[in-house]
Amino acid sequence: MARLFFSYCHADEALRDRLGVHLSLLTRQGAIETWHDRRVTAGEEFAGSIDAELNRADIILLLVSPDFLASNYCYDVEMSRAMERNEAGEARVIPVILRHCDWLHAPFGRLLAAPRDGKPIQSWPDLDEAFLDVVQKIRDALPRTSAVKPTITASDNGMPDLITAISADITMYRKEDYFKRSRELCLPFRCPILDRCGRRKRTFEIVSNCDGLGFPIQDDHGPMLPMQGEEAYLVGGANNFFVSGTCPEVALFDESRFFSGLSGYPTSRGSYDKYEKPKYKVIQTSHFSECVEFNSYANQKATLKNGNI
Structure with a gap:
């Protein structure tokens, strides 16, 4: 089972939740286990829990938006660590473009993004079609050696x-x-x-x-x-x-x-x-x-x- 980590800004929580719904079949099939910071329970150390899950993840989804790029924690901490693990071959980073922003000039701009052609999810006429394309990209990225x-x-x-x-x-x-x-x-x-x-x-x-x-x-x-x-x-x-x-x-x-x-x-x-x-x-x-x-x-x-x- 692959561990999947959501790196996102809370301003995009509704889109993250919708993506989670579309990933439910992969979860039911035992292919993935998802984690995001809302899973931190009362009494747990917040930053430590995020760091631990980020370092355990097999696939890291960067949910990219203007708010994500503006967030010091998302950009400087989570994204930086995700790219380090991607470069080391320890995890697979997939940028998921939620909304229009200047993402191509970010360090992850050289990675192949989802949905198709890096077209932001919110610009698709049918959001479900956009999320389905993302799910297919994630399914393709699952380990299959x-x-x-x-x-x-x-x-x-x-x-x-x-x-x-x-x-x-x-x-x-x-x-x-x-x-x-x-x-x-x-x-x-x-x-x-x-x-x-x-x-x-x-x-x-x-x-x-x-x-x-x-x-x-x-x-x-x-x-x-x-x-x-x-x-x-x-x-x-x-x-x-x-x-x-x-x-x-x-x-x-x-x-x-x-x-x-x-x-x-x-x-x-x-x-x-x-x-x-x-x-x-x-x-x-x-x-x-x-x-x-x-x-x-x-x-x-x-x-x-x-x-x-």
Whole structure:
């Protein structure tokens, strides 16, 4: 069961309550457990209770409005901590736009917002339709990883005596999960900014620098979109290394241009140790919809073109 935390201003309590009603089926199905500050009971320490629940949450909903942005506690405390946990991969932050405001310039403005195209709930002709769209986004964000059975194959990346192995206790996206996720989000199967993405370019550079291969990326589709958020990097050497922040599409679809022991899955974080078994470990996989670069692109395009991504 995923724990869901509402970060909101009390001026928007009626909209929060209405969203809670729309989430009731997910609650009945045992998929989520919701919490907001009205659950603090008499005698409990108010700020401490909020901090504890915020740090336990799997999904954090930022209910965004002018009052939310103006609230020192919502913005400086709850939102700041939520973004820290989102960046660390500890929780998923979903901005839910309640009313028109300058939210795109906030730290969470690069995240894909709900409802669709970041259109404020109160501007929808049918509020129930807007809330339904939010619920669908939340349902899509619930943990749904697939266990992967161990597979062992010989390495073909030119490095001596390496074995490709996926640890038995790792859960991750497989290729079919990746495509399913795209369908669920009504997105293309492949990331639409590949040939312009700075993260993909940096991923190729990391692999090329490590194994001596040259795979230049051609910028044929306009100016390069800079890498944002966590940097893609590799630390280590010939006997062991840790790689993080890489473009998941390179590992999944450009297998010959990635570390073979970490390819075949949308790997965004992995490691290699010559003296361990398995030598290669896929630590984290991701979908392009979770990438900062794509979300920034999608939000900007939705704003400029009235929601047509």
